Structures are given as structure tokens and as C-alpha cells.
Amino acid sequence: xxxxxxxxxxxxxxxDTWTVTFSLPYIATEYAPAGNGVWYVRTWLGxxxxxxxxxxxxxxxxxxxxxxxxxxxxxxxxxxNWLQGRLEDDDEQDGSWHMPRSVLSTLNSALELLAGxxxxxxxxxxxxxxxxxxxx
Numbered sequence: 220x221x222x223x224x225x226x227x228x229x230x231x232x233x234x235d236t237w238t239v240t241f242s243l244p245y246i247a248t249e250y251a252p253a254g255n256g257v258w259y260v261r262t263w264l265g266x267x268x269x270x271x272x273x274x275x276x277x278x279x280x281x282x283x284x285x286x287x288x289x290x291x292x293x294x295x296x297x298x299x300n301w302l303q304g305r306l307e308d309d310d311e312q313d314g315s316w317h318m319p320r321s322v323l324s325t326l327n328s329a330l331e332l333l334a335g336x337x338x339x340x341x342x343x344x345x346x347x348x349x350x351x352x353x354x355x
Contacts, residue, residue, distance in 0.1 A: 221263065222259060222261050223260045223266065223287050224260075224286045225260055228256070228283075229256070239283070240258070242272075242276060246269055
């Protein structure tokens with residue numbers, strides 16, 4: 220698990236940072252506000268992955284700075300009020316592609332429907348073949 224310091228530097232003085240705040244749970248397992256436009260983030264993602272995932276929120280790529288904290292810096296974050304994020308920790312590191320839960324749920328539902336339809340079609344073919352063999 221890595222700890223990062225994120226700093227949003229708005230290009231306009233009246234630009235809000237709330238969009239970043241609401242996006243943090245999706246890139247972090249834990250996050251903590253450190254000031255206006257500054258957050259600490261614990262995640263298994265890398266700095267470039269964080270920037271790519273949040274890029275849509277910014278007009279310019281240099282509006283968001285992402286710095287990985289060293290061991291000494293992380294000691295200072297121990298007293299922060301950490302909030303739980305929604306990004307699941309990838310303990311296995313198996314290299315496989317992990318789907319979001321909503322996609323996985325939708326895929327499972329679709330497969331169940333297909334399996335049910337296949338079973339119905341099989342029953343219809345079996346009943347039809349029984350009927351034709353009885354009439355012969």
C-alpha cells in the first residue's frame with residue numbers, strides 16, 4: 220500500500236475542489252483531507268494511474284500534483300482522520316483484470332439469463348422430438 224499527497228492547484232481563483240473530493244473514494248482504500256485542495260491518499264495505484272483516473276476533472280494536467288510519500292513522511296500521517304475509500308485492495312497481485320462490482324453483477328445476471336434461456340430451448344427441443352417420435 221502506498222501513501223500519496225495530492226494537491227489540486229485551480230487555474231481560476233473561484234474553481235471548486237469538490238469534484239476531486241468526491242472522486243477520492245474511487246481511487247483510494249483510505250483518504251484524509253489535509254487542507255483546501257490537499258489530500259492524503261492510501262492506495263495500491265501508482266501516481267500515473269491516479270493522474271489518469273482523475274484527468275477528466277481538470278482542464279490542464281498540471282492542475283493536480285501527486286507525490287508519493289516516503290517512510291518518514293508516512294509517520295506524520297498516523298494522526299489523521301482517515302476515511303474509507305471504495306477501491307478494493309489488490310492483495311493477490313495476480314495480474315488478472317479486476318472488474319468493478321456493478322459490471323461483475325451485470326455480467327453474472329446476463330449469464331444466468333442466457334443459461335435459463337438455453338435450458339428452456341433444450342426442453343422445447345426435447346419435447347418436440349418426443350412428440351414427433353410418438354406420432355411416428
